[in-house]
Amino acid sequence: MGRVLSAKNVTLAGAAAVLIVAGLLPLGVMGAKSLGHYGPVLSNARNWKLLANSLLLAGSTTAVAALAGVPLAILFGKTNLPFRRLFAVLFSLPLLLPPYVLAVGWFQVLGSSWLFGLPGCILVLASCYMPVVMLLTMVYLRTVNPALEEAGRLSANGWRVLTGISLPLAAPGVILSLLLVFLLTLGEFGATTFLRFDVFPVASFTQFSAFYDFGAATAAAMPLVAITLAGLLVERRFLHGKTFAFRWAAPAESSRIRLRALGPLLLLAVLAAMAVALPLSAIFWRGASPRALGDAFHRAGDSALRSLLYAVTAATILTPLGFLLSYLIHRRALPGWRLLDALGLFLFTLPGTVLGIGLIVLWNRPATNWIYTTPLIVIAGFIAQYTALSTRLMLAGLSQVPVAMEEAAELSGAGWVRRIWRILAPLCRGSIGAAWIVTCLFCLRDSSLPLLLAPPGLDTLTARTMTLMANGAPDLIAALCILLVAVTALPLAALAFVWRRRA
Amino acid sequence: MRRRIRLPVLLAGLLASAGCGARRSTTVVVYVSEDQVFSEPILKDFEKETGIRVRAVYDTEEAKSTGVMNRLLAEKNNPQADVYWANEPIRAGLLRQQGISTPYSPGNAKGIPSQFKDPQGYWTGFSARARLLVVSKTAAHKPAGLQAYLDPRWRGRAVIANPLFGTTTAQMAALFSLWGDQKAKQFLAGLRANQVKLSTGNGESADLVASGAFDFSLVDSDDAVSRARQGRPIEIVYPDQGEDGAGVFLIPNAVVLIKGGANTENGKKLMDYLVSEETERKLAAADCAQIPLHPGVPTPPEIKPVDRIKTMKVDYAEIAARLTAIQPVLKEWVGY
The missing domain is CATH 1.10.3720.10 (MetI-like)
Structure with missing residues (x-):
């Protein structure tokens, strides 16, 4: 007892x-x-189409966020790139704003014909959620025991150590970040509505706003359960049994991968200008x-x-x-x-x-x-x-x-x-x-x-x-x-x- | 130790102070569907003039003006609001059906025509929007009424907002009430057959017409006026003004007293203030360009006074009742 x-x-x-x-x-x-509302929700063909749209958007956004976020995290977390902290802060800014606001910023830059639809949604949501991938990957790269990397460097170059030791050890964080981006995009409604792309949360929203049917709205939200549980299983599959020696410290300057600064800097400046400065400057210019x-x-x-x-x-x-x-x-x-x-x-x-x-x-x-x-x-x-x-x-x-x-x-x-x-x-x-x-x-x-x-x-x-x-x-x-x-x-x-x- | 407890104690204190004064006799709680930029100055003026503190909950464009309705419905058994300022009277009717509102007829509404007030006082209308046709200046033909939506000359050239939301829902319910089920359903089928584009809202409809992508759309008067004031190439057409025409559908704001509110007397004072000539004058002068219902109050320059418009003769209570009945039809038509 x-x-x-x-x-x-x-x-x-x-x-x-x-x-x-x-x-x-x-x-x-x-x-x-919600009991008694599941039949109509599941038998509605439109809901399945909306679900497919949501999965397509969430998958595409996650892929784009990963393709941009992981390399940026490596650049800022593992290399000697000048101004890396400044760039990390700059690329994180969109995360501070609700996606709907960011969509409005992009709209002021691009106008409707360029922005509305699936590509516009991916652009806005990926720029909004990419920092989640970047920051979490950076955090997890910092948790890798430097002793392991130093041992690796005795027989391999910096990039090999990164891809063979650091990144695999930081994989739980990367996977967690991807799961978060996927789920956040899946539940997004405001920005997708503004950008005229129908997604699954519309089904639940419509039940609330057009019919005031709380039960049907809840039932319409429930298919997210299955997807969430599937995401949980994926994450568990990758995280299960991953226990590493832990040390919380920034890597020593000497252990950072050396880069020729100009090329990556220019590339980053262009990327930052396109993904962050454009919508935010539209907002700042106005306000x-x-x-x-x-x-x-x-x-x-x-x-x-x-x-x-x-x-x-x-x-x-x-x-x-x-x-x-x-x-x-x-x-x-x-x-x-x-x-x-x-x-x-x-x-x-x-x-x-x-x-x-x-x-x-x-x-x-x-x-x-x-x-x-x-x-x-x-x-x-x-x-x-x-x-x-x-x-x-x-x-x-x-x-x-x-x-x-x-x-x-x-x-x-x-x-x-x-x-x-x-x-x-x-x-x-x-x-x-x-x-x-x-x-x-x-x-x-x-x-x-x-x-x-x-x-x-x-x-x-x-x-x-x-x-x-x-x-x-x-x-x-x-x-x-x-x-x-x-x-x-x-x-x-x-x-x-x-x-x-x-x- | 003192240092460790400082933050939690500070947060608890601040939270408590944020929640203090929730219910006082000098307070009124109002839920507002009218856009905050237009409604908040009116409520501030009420505060200044009466000394009664207004605690407001506003709605968002994103929620299609239905967020506070959901809140009112969810709070039915323990109401927090005293007054609901709706941007149309149809959902006010729904509140009555649900037993959420209680009757009160503000004295200041005497000059408002009776068609804009619930006979039993469950809602009182003021400052209306009109449902107008916004027409592109580049359009080859100018529509004169709603039947243009079915005319092959505008096949694929007309747009209408999703009738599951906002004022277009009310418009459809009004047509069902006016024409009867059969004719209204034929109209809906005709929209599909004539490839009418469905937009997410009246604002988008007005923009699509202003950009020249479509020839015309049925929108709210404030959407039309704002595009005209921006200098966009559009014209405003008052639909169905001919002898046989049904007229323009007018949608007044509506103010509703909530049953069981904690500050009912203050709520009544606010209702009287909202339906006054002075409030109508302010809403007419604001960017929302609303149409006063009190005789003699100046109308925005872009809009005709209400006595010079042929208006649709409708019973808003019946429209509210129709709204529930026609939802399955609209849902099926939209494809939900």
Whole structure:
């Protein structure tokens, strides 16, 4: 009995309970409403065509993001290229904006005839999500033990070491990033609607917006379950049993692959200009006037502060939650760990509208007004939607810490809490930082949950930008996007500051 | 230790303060489907004039003005809103059917013609949009009414917004109400046969016509006026103005009192403010160029006053009822 109620089991069960309450309960509410709607959804030929469109778009976007993101990560993470940090920041900028906003930026550059349809969607979404591949690959390349690479360099050149040792060892991170890009693209609705390409989330959206049929909308979202589970299986297939010696450090300058700088620099400059500078400069050109920025701050300054507050709070909860759940999953510490893993990923892919309505139906009662009428409901939504992100990031970090280290500490008499605090957390600090900043960024750029859940008068900057986009002046909208970029830069700067101080 | 707990305590404090004051007698909660750029200044003016704090939830273009409707429906058992400012009265009818609204007839709406008000006070209309034809200046022929959609001269040259969303849904429900099921279904079949292009919304329809890709489209008056003000090569045609014509379908804003709201009295004050002549004057002068329904309030220069337009005689309550009934027909027609 004492063993069952150990600090470890109680803590891990508590973490699982948070995910279940935040995510599974609203899902259950929506699931109950959806019974009886699956027949029409599955027998509708149009839905299958939309699903095929979504898979085509997600597959193509993932391929383009991989083709661009992995080489860029190698360039910035493993070579001596000048200005590599500056380029890494530049290529990451599109991730700070909702895809819908980026689509508007591209529209101002290219116009409709060039942009609308599948190619335009791939262009916008790949430029938006490529940084996920680039950043995660960079993070995982840094986790490769330099001793292994140094040993390799005794008998092979830098590129051979990279392709034979570094990249295979960083493969879990690359695969995780590809899975994330695939799932994010699969659930994308706003940008695809703007770019006139019908995708599967339209089926669920139409049930909500044209027919107000919550049950049918939920049923229409369910085919994503199968795809998510398939993605989970693929990821598990590649990650299973991958445990490596871990060391979190930037590679020594001498170990970097030497490049002749001019060629790659020119190529990067052209790529950065095309993929990042064009849409963002269109936004900056329109919105960077003092008048537009002043108007944007006047209209949405309070929303910007709230965005930051909600995102930082959610990320600060999601990081330890992800750590505990990843421990639970990696060590298979409690029965049902596989289901928790699947639940987290499923919630991540679920359209925000389905999750949002589920949360409203569940929590909007007089007894729980203290949750529903306060920002706690938005935080609950973020926890439900993004736990998978922090869990996956932590899981990949945890999988690189040999279990033997914890076992040795246990044999020495260290309790579970002490082992976590003194051994695992310090060894995973890179993943902890990555989980915090990634979840913070995703919460900052989320619009669908705040639009549905933010209490009246307490909206976020993304929600306000989206509502002002309806017939709002283009200068104001562009200025709001600049404000969003500025707000997003704050947690990045805070994390960089902490990292530097620790280093 | 003090340092470690500082951040969580700060966040909790800030969150608590963000959630404070959710329900006060000096507050009114309004859900708004009218575009925020046009509605927010009106609500700010109300705050200034009455001292009542307005806490608003706005809708997005992306959600086709249905996001707050979904929220109202989901919150049915524990309503958070006091007032719903809808951009058309049809969904206000749906709220009545669902038992979400309660009657109130604002005193300031006395001058508004009765056809734009629910007789029992479940919604009150003000500041309307008209459903007009936007016609390309390069078009070889000029359409005069909706039957042009079926005319072989415009085969493949006309465009209409997806009737599952927005004001085009209301327009279709109005046609079903006016013509009866058989004729309306024939009209829908005729659109298909004449290769009418389906767009995602009225804005896209207006742009397609303005670019010369299509000859004409049925759109909202604000879409037409905005393209005209941009200097795009379009003309505005008031459809079916002849003796036998059905007239222009007018879609007023509608304001609805929500049943069980926490600040009902403040909600009533806001409703009175919204339907006033002063609000109509502001909405007419704004870029949305809405048509005042109070007699004597100036109309935007690009639009004819309501008394000079032959309007479609429709019962909005019936249209709301029709909306639910015709959804399977529209769904099948669109191919969902």
